[in-house]
Amino acid sequence: MRKLHLTVAVLLITSPLINSFAQTKTIAERLGYPPDSKLLIIHADDLAVAHSEDAASFDALDKHAVTSASIMVPCPWLNEVATYAKEHPDADLGLHLTLTSEWKTYRWGPVESKDKVPSLLDPMGYLWPDTPRGSAESESRRSRTRNSRPDRTGDRHGNPSHPPRQPHGHALLAP
Ligand SMILES: [Zn+2]
Numbered sequence: 001m002r003k004l005h006l007t008v009a010v011l012l013i014t015s016p017l018i019n020s021f022a023q024t025k026t027i028a029e030r031l032g033y034p035p036d037s038k039l040l041i042i043h044a045d046d047l048a049v050a051h052s053e054d055a056a057s058f059d060a061l062d063k064h065a066v067t068s069a070s071i072m073v074p075c076p077w078l079n080e081v082a083t084y085a086k087e088h089p090d091a092d093l094g095l096h097l098t099l100t101s102e103w104k105t106y107r108w109g110p111v112e113s114k115d116k117v118p119s120l121l122d123p124m125g126y127l128w129p130d131t132p133r134g135s136a137e138s139e140s141r142r143s144r145t146r147n148s149r150p151d152r153t154g155d156r157h158g159n160p161s162h163p164p165r166q167p168h169g170h171a172l173l174a175p
Contacts, residue, residue, distance in 0.1 A: 044069035048078040070096035101127040
């Protein structure tokens with residue numbers, strides 16, 4: 001029994017030390033470079049938004065002028081990007097969090113069915129052009145929903161609990 005306690009104590013003591021050590025490493029070190037290295041990662045943004053964007057980004061990826069790219073899934077040229085991804089399984093492609101559609105005459109909507117994400121959509125059925133309007137609409141809908149529910153159980157049926165705050169976001173996927 002004492003040995004078990006000792007083992008647990010050692011684990012409790014060493015675990016924070018290991019975590020502390022890992023957290024003191026610079027990003028450069030974690031990527032295998034010396035700690036004071038200056039690293040430059042050139043990233044291609046907004047794949048799928050347009051064919052010209054895709055063509056330029058694919059060329060840059062193929063020539064190693066850029067080392068990663070992010071995909072806007074709701075945009076019209078997604079199939080072109082999906083084809084490239086299948087043909088280039090080693091390409092470092094991430095998903096671009098896309099919560100807005102900010103251009104006047106070129107818009108896109110959600111990936112999810114529109115009836116399931118009404119607070120993300122403007123009156124035309126596209127994603128809001130900017131986050132303040134999207135946030136205001138989300139908050140307004142949440143307030144109406146809360147006020148109409150006597151038990152105030154909240155947003156269990158599809159209303160987002162956190163309206164979008166940033167029009168651009170990136171989540172990189174490891175290859
Ligand atoms: Zn972007």
